[in-house]
Amino acid sequence: TGINLIEAVFNNLTTDQIKKLEVKTNIQRSDSTLIGSNIRNYSRLQLLIEALLRLYRILTEEDKQRFSEQVKGYHQKGSEKYVYGIKSDDLPHELKELGNLYKQLYDGLQDKYNYTYEWQIFERIFQEHFVVVEEKTTARPSELLGSDCLQSPDDWDAAYRKKRGEETRGYTYNVTETAHPENDIQLINDVATAPCNTEDSTLLNQRIGQIKEKTPDLEEMHTDGGYGSPKIDQTMEEEEVLHVTTAVKGRESQIQKTIEKPREDSENYLVSCPRQTVESTPTKKKNKAVFDSQICSNCELKDQCSIYKQNGRFYFTHGDYLKNRRNRNIDKIPLERRKIRPNVEATMREFTIRAPGNKLKVRGRFKASLFAFAVAIGVNFGRIYRYIRENYPCFEKIKAQIDAIINNLFSFWYFQKRLSVRKAKFRLQMEF
Numbered sequence: 001t002g003i004n005l006i007e008a009v010f011n012n013l014t015t016d017q018i019k020k021l022e023v024k025t026n027i028q029r030s031d032s033t034l035i036g037s038n039i040r041n042y043s044r045l046q047l048l049i050e051a052l053l054r055l056y057r058i059l060t061e062e063d064k065q066r067f068s069e070q071v072k073g074y075h076q077k078g079s080e081k082y083v084y085g086i087k088s089d090d091l092p093h094e095l096k097e098l099g100n101l102y103k104q105l106y107d108g109l110q111d112k113y114n115y116t117y118e119w120q121i122f123e124r125i126f127q128e129h130f131v132v133v134e135e136k137t138t139a140r141p142s143e144l145l146g147s148d149c150l151q152s153p154d155d156w157d158a159a160y161r162k163k164r165g166e167e168t169r170g171y172t173y174n175v176t177e178t179a180h181p182e183n184d185i186q187l188i189n190d191v192a193t194a195p196c197n198t199e200d201s202t203l204l205n206q207r208i209g210q211i212k213e214k215t216p217d218l219e220e221m222h223t224d225g226g227y228g229s230p231k232i233d234q235t236m237e238e239e240e241v242l243h244v245t246t247a248v249k250g251r252e253s254q255i256q257k258t259i260e261k262p263r264e265d266s267e268n269y270l271v272s273c274p275r276q277t278v279e280s281t282p283t284k285k286k287n288k289a290v291f292d293s294q295i296c297s298n299c300e301l302k303d304q305c306s307i308y309k310q311n312g313r314f315y316f317t318h319g320d321y322l323k324n325r326r327n328r329n330i331d332k333i334p335l336e337r338r339k340i341r342p343n344v345e346a347t348m349r350e351f352t353i354r355a356p357g358n359k360l361k362v363r364g365r366f367k368a369s370l371f372a373f374a375v376a377i378g379v380n381f382g383r384i385y386r387y388i389r390e391n392y393p394c395f396e397k398i399k400a401q402i403d404a405i406i407n408n409l410f411s412f413w414y415f416q417k418r419l420s421v422r423k424a425k426f427r428l429q430m431e432f
Contacts, residue, residue: 173191
């Protein structure tokens with residue numbers, strides 16, 4: 001049906017939990033983390049050879065004979081051993097040879113195997129790594145290969161990202177949870193999975209509508225500075241959500257300027273610097289504010305001021321206004337709400353500690369999302385369990401029953417696992 005049923009379970013559980021525990025959802029916080037897919041790190045040459053060999057294995061005997069001589073060297077050694085014996089100086093020649101072979105296979109087999117997964121992998125790699133001009137195949141320079149290029153034949157969706165010196169081939173999780181200071185318990189209420197080259201602001205921009213749908217009273221979203229962008233500013237304005245960031249993304253202005261609207265229905269803005277405030281007027285494409293040049297010339301900050309260098313003129317767009325407002329939002333809220341974002345980092349650790357070496361045990365975006373939803377359900381359950389145990393004395397009376405249920409579930413799971421292993425061994429024995 002195209003509906004992720006585990007996501008539906010998570011949403012139903014969380015909605016019910018928030019309602020019964022009377023958790024306030026008008027203030028929330030969001031953060032992300034990178035996590036690797038269960039794939040090996042292929043070099044470019046090894047990836048090309050591996051995809052070639054996997055396609056070769058599914059060919060008919062007749063087609064294998066057609067290309068046996070061209071593929072022979074790769075097939076005899078395998079991708080790993082073949083690459084091991086290649087020197088760096090030989091790489092351009094190897095890429096050229098592979099490009100010609102890819103072109104031959106593509107022209108000779110494209111109408112015969114295009115329904116198979118192996119062919120789709122082969123075709124994608126061919127299009128990403130090579131350029132064909134007038135029947136001549138050339139390898140793309142490595143620096144032109146995008147971060148969304150295929151990382152492994154075993155994972156179609158995984159991407160590449162290097163952040164703070166660490167490389168990740170896999171996915172990013174964006175997690176949102178309640179954050180109202182008056183709540184006795186905070187719960188995760190939204191989880192999103194995307195290739196790891198997806199910007200934080202892009203992912204939250206895609207999710208904010210769904211978050212607002214699940215929690216219509218959302219008024220305030222706390223994030224770090226990486227979530228700032230023109231698109232998210234526009235979306236937050238449309239959804240009427242105050243976006244509070246704990247840092248400014250990009251270079252900070254030397255002279256503090258504020259852009260405000262006297263009224264929401266007004267076309268004009270009030271632009272202020274440390275020495276004066278003027279009202280802007282709309283132009284054809286932007287808005288224009290003209291400052292008093294005499295005041296500017298007597299200002300001690302004029303050497304660092306871009307407005308003074310423009311003879312007192314300042315041009316800006318509505319997007320600049322939204323960005324300026326976002327950067328100042330943290331100053332508009334009470335002091336006790338200015339430091340509630342960092343706690344979400346502990347929530348993100350709940351996901352990474354369950355992936356040893358920051359690497360999943362599964363592959364593909366769908367399975368990666370199942371892992372994320374399962375963790376979120378478990379984290380919420382743990383928080384609720386501890387909250388009830390600490391706040392309700394009568395809980396001790398039923399604690400033993402709950403523990404017994406959990407133990408029985410674990411025993412049943414363990415029994416089923418042992419049983420499946422025994423069945424597998426029995427089938428193998430019967431086959432022999």
